[in-house]
Amino acid sequence: MSTSSSTVAVVGAGIAGLSAAIRLRIAGKEVIVFEQNSYTGGKVTAFEKEGFRFDMGPSLFTLPHLVDELFELAGKNPREYFNYHTHDEVCRYFWEDGTKLTLFPSIEKNVAAVSSVFGPSEGGKLFDYFEMARRKYDLTAPFFLEKSLHSARTFLTPKVLKVLAEIPKLGLFSTLNEENEKVFNAPKLVQLFNRYATYNGSSPFQTPGIMQMITHLEHSLGTHFPVGGMHEISQSLTRLAVELGVRFELDTRVEEFIIENHEITGLVAGEKIWTIDQLVCNSDVKYAYKHLMPKQVKRPKKTLAQEPSSSALIFYWGLSEQFPEMDLHNIIFSEDYREEFENIRTNGPFWEDPTVYIHISNRLEPGDAPENKDCWFVMVNTPYDQGQDWEAIVPLVREKVLERISKALGTAVEPLIEVEEVLRPQDIEKRTSSVGGALYGTSSNERMAAFLRHSNKSNSIKGLYFCGGSAHPGGGVPLCLLSGKIAAQWLVNDD
Ligand SMILES: Cc1cc2nc3c(=O)[nH]c(=O)nc-3n(C[C@H](O)[C@H](O)[C@H](O)COP(=O)(O)OP(=O)(O)OC[C@H]3O[C@@H](n4cnc5c(N)ncnc54)[C@H](O)[C@@H]3O)c2cc1C
Structure with a gap:
């Protein structure tokens, strides 16, 4: 040597x-x-295949x-x-019973959208909800995110005393789901705001309520996507x-x-x-x-x-058609969110009722797909790799995902797939040495x-x-x- x-x-x-x-x-x-x-x-x-360009990993940029x-x-x-688009929509949401909702980085538009689907009483709650998310973010980010938690210097400031005094209101002692249930009556809205637990690979039924602050990022600070x-x-x-x-x-x-x-x-x-x-x-x-x-x-x-965060199965599909009813970010929710996360946590059959996330980058970057075609990044949250039989699981997930999307769009999607690649948890581990293919390191399931x-x-x-x-x-x-x-x-x- x-x-x-x-x-x-x-x-x-x-x-x-x-x-x-x-x-x-x-x-x-x-x-x-x-x-x-x-x-x-x-x-x-990222990778390219037959005229389609796919980002392999992250798609949400805050x-x-x-x-x-x-x-x-x-x-x-x-x-x-480096440049980025600022987008006028946060996400389009779809449920199995046909309910649809689009949310925006604008409180007025969100109140109108939620009121029209779930009634004005639910819509009106958003003013307080986003204000509370902002407060949680502004109070905690400077200490919990931007500084070391392992340095005495972080804690030896008068501002920290203010945070400590607010701790009972931050939602550290209840779960994200419990906090959201306190606010919304419509179970679909609870589900929607519970989804922010997945932004760090956690379960809304375990991660603390302070995670409500994540909603502040997209809804108030803006939705962006890099050029x-x-x-x-x-x-x-x-x-x-x-x-x-x-x-x-x-x-x-x-x-x-x-x-x-x-x-x-x-x-x-x-x-x-x-x-x-x-x-x-x-x-x-x-x-x-x-x-x-x-x-x-x-x-x-x-x-x-510490438990690794959840992982994911991603299907990269180049489609021969475009679907204007889908935007940059789209979610089709599972019917039983609690069961879905319990399955992810306990390595159960998560594929039976998965939430499906679809990201279509060519909405803002038209060059990512050939003309009149769509490039879809289709993701399902999964447990981290513990030696599961992914060869057997992938086709089960694929079938359920196709069924869910086809039902939401009223069109059979499988015949439209021209290009396909799959990324499994063990591929993520192989490519990045992240144990179990965890997307976010360790989970935030513990307080x-x-x-x-x-x-x-x-x-x-x-x-x-x-x-x-x-x-x-x-x-x-x-x-x-x-x-x-x-x-x-x-x-x-x-x-
Ligand atoms: C499918 C997917 C979707 C995601 N979605 C989002 C999203 O929408 N928004 C978001 O913000 N985040 C998202 N994330 C999470 C985000 O991508 C990661 O948290 C972040 O990119 C991790 O960065 P990192 O610095 O920890 O390094 P990593 O990306 O984990 O990279 C570590 C690097 O170290 C190298 N390395 C490791 N060991 C060695 C060694 N011994 N010698 C040399 N090199 C080594 C690896 O090869 C790798 O290149 C997603 C992740 C994935 C996989």
Whole structure:
């Protein structure tokens, strides 16, 4: 083995790794990003097939200022690298009994839409509901999302006392479903607002009511979609990183971290020992402790015992027709949401009554599909991979999904499928080393989940930092951008 030296190694070019690498480079560090794939972005990637372009992973894009912030920090105009549409609809909802509802990033339009379907008394409740979601978001985001929960500095401010005083009202001691049932009489509205638990791979029947704050993001802060598709988030950040002088070692799997006297000193990758001063790990925390960390390193037992978030089965379908009744984001709900999530949690037959999410990027990016055709990203939430027989499960899900969509549209969809690919939980694990193919790292099904997520800094190994969906503050593109930010800030402060 030959030896080579560097300053900060970032292990993984996921969204959090890119966010950390850019910030560290701007702070004057020599940065090398090691990525086992031939491409950057991790879950935020895409593919093309026979004239259709599909984003493989995320499709919902919130808080675009967190992407812009990285360009601005580098003294660049974000619009020269990355742009996005602001859309006038949040989502179209369909139920088995034929009920339909479209929601918007506008309180007045939402009140009108909900009133016309569920009556004015339900519609009128939205004013208070979104105001409460805003309050929860504004109170907690600066502490729970934007700062480390493992640093005394976060808590030693007068503003935290205000948050602590509000804790009984935040919904930490009840579930999202319980909180929503307190507000809405229409079970379909409870179901609709319960769905926000899936934004971090959790169950609305277990995750705390504070998750109501997620509704604030799309309904009040706006619904966005990147020009060029979600993939442009990772690709524009990669272009920026390269321009700033971040070095990428693609197709290079890190095999082991080298730790001497409780301090990171190097890593093994590509049959070489690399001498490094610090390391930011963007690899899944469970994977890192199992495969990358030397045996003598103490394992954080409670953190590693955390349940992975849910995973998903995704069908990418190129259709020979367009369906104008479908927009950018569409959901066809299951009949029994509680049963569906219980099945996901307990590894039961979730395919018997799944909620189906359909994302059609060519509504805003017409080049994603040939003329008069549609490219559909069709997703069903599933348990994380525990060795289930996916070969047997996939056809069962496919059949039920086709039945559900065809009923909602009044058209048989299967004969229209020209192009098809499938992504299963074990494929997600293989492509990103995320344990069980979890979409969002660990789930937020426990009340204290936020505090059990891995810290952005190792408390036993000097020079070792963590970012990504399985570290604080959790999964999803915006939180991963913040995770990279907190890890990089901590590293720079330690210097
Ligand atoms: C199907 C799907 C739908 C989703 N939908 C949404 C959505 O709509 N909105 C949203 O905000 N989020 C969504 N998410 C979640 C979001 O994509 C993730 O939370 C986020 O992208 C994870 O970023 P990350 O930084 O944790 O890294 P990851 O994307 O997990 O990437 C980690 C990277 O590290 C690399 N790596 C790991 N170990 C090593 C090693 N030993 N050596 C070298 N490289 C290594 C991997 O190859 C990978 O590239 C979705 C995810 C999926 C899969």
